[in-house]
Amino acid sequence: QKEVEQDPGPLSVPEGAIVSLNCTYSNSAFQYFMWYRQYSRKGPELLMYTYSSGNKEDGRFTAQVDKSSKYISLFIRDSQPSDSATYLCAMSGITGGFKTIFGAGTRLFVKA
């Protein structure tokens, strides 16, 4: 079993749709949860960063962490064609020396 599981997609939605991206994990020691966005032929860039359980909102993006279920989500409201990218979940914890473990990434296409 992988430490972090993420559906690779692809996920195709029309412009303006609400997008839900998810990851599950097995290591209960993870405390820091991140979402990175990666455009084609670019490096990952940090989108959202949360600590422990709860919600965090930034513009059209909302990150949710449910540590009891070992489940994290990223919601994108009013999706735009410019949101078309691969979204990588990532997580780390102090017991792992803050080693960041990535999911496989979900490819998202937003159609105009």
Next chain:
Amino acid sequence: EAGVAQSPRYKIIEKRQSVAFWCNPISGHATLYWYQQILGQGPKLLIQFQNNGVVDDSQLPKDRFSAERLKGVDSTLKIQPAKLEDSAVYLCASNRDGDNSPLHFGNGTRLTVT
């Protein structure tokens, strides 16, 4: 602030040849990472440096991969000899102290081994 710089952007080599990648992290970032990202997969950590010392190289194939970070700034990653399965994007990342602060990535070097 300037981002993480990597070169070259692309490299095509034949199997059994050698190749080297270069990375310059964000100024002031003590910790530098090399990740391998195979097509369709997430980045996998190869090696982590804190200043010029190795913190974690447990997933580095040491029979063919080597890395160094002289003077605690720039770093090079070398593969010798390359195998077909080494075809991937090699990403360099940095953060301030190797703690819980997020990683800043370069745009990577895309390696194709034929």
